[in-house]
Amino acid sequence: MSGRFNRLRVAAVVWLLGMFYLFPWLLWDGRQAWCCSDLPARKFYVFGLVFWPQDFLFMALLLIIAAMALFFFTALAGRLWCGYACPQTVWTEVFLWMERWTEGDRGKRMKLDAGPWTREKVLRKGAKHALWAVFALWTGFTFVGFFTPITDPGLAPGAVHGVAGKRSGCCSTRWPPQGNAGFLREQVCKYMCPYARFQSAMFDRNTLLIAYDPMRGEPRGPRKRGGQAA
Numbered sequence: 001m002s003g004r005f006n007r008l009r010v011a012a013v014v015w016l017l018g019m020f021y022l023f024p025w026l027l028w029d030g031r032q033a034w035c036c037s038d039l040p041a042r043k044f045y046v047f048g049l050v051f052w053p054q055d056f057l058f059m060a061l062l063l064i065i066a067a068m069a070l071f072f073f074t075a076l077a078g079r080l081w082c083g084y085a086c087p088q089t090v091w092t093e094v095f096l097w098m099e100r101w102t103e104g105d106r107g108k109r110m111k112l113d114a115g116p117w118t119r120e121k122v123l124r125k126g127a128k129h130a131l132w133a134v135f136a137l138w139t140g141f142t143f144v145g146f147f148t149p150i151t152d153p154g155l156a157p158g159a160v161h162g163v164a165g166k167r168s169g170c171c172s173t174r175w176p177p178q179g180n181a182g183f184l185r186e187q188v189c190k191y192m193c194p195y196a197r198f199q200s201a202m203f204d205r206n207t208l209l210i211a212y213d214p215m216r217g218e219p220r221g222p223r224k225r226g227g228q229a230a
Ligand code: SF4
Pocket: 081, 082, 083, 086, 087, 088, 089, 188, 189, 190, 193, 194, 195, 196
């Protein structure tokens, strides 16, 4: 696919994942700008703001506003969230890029899958899974970095010293992106996502949707551009 909307999608992927991977590294007053690194003291930092447990009321309000906004934009423009901002979408896009770099386009991938296990197939599949694993591990490392100091050596993948729980946290949080975005992909939307189950209840006649239009598609058959079916 190419075109304006796909460019917007790529821009959303770069912007959203850029924020995710960059934010834990930002410093503010000598500490992580965005982190709940002080869990024993029950403090959560967002740049210059410090939140305490009793402030989670604001988080509840924020989540209510976010839910209302999601319903509103779904009624207005259909699967806007799914297409551009859902974590499942943005990570799947990156896993697909890696698959395309290593195994080629869809036709080549199908041919490779159907073919025997040659040296080229082993190398291509191995490169894909190695890229996926490194990227997923880095994602887990970043995620854990939102809750513990990211520069702590115990958090570094493969670190010999440090807190084992942090390292195992990185390894275990690697699996959701690799499993969901690498292997399951749209099966997550189809069988697991609750939002997918109820979003059609929010559509009306004026919602922007990509859908089959019987007025243009029926009766089926060959036709000239702009003409009726033969
Ligand atoms: S259906 Fe659910 S998982 Fe799939 S893109 Fe939409 S919100 Fe994300």
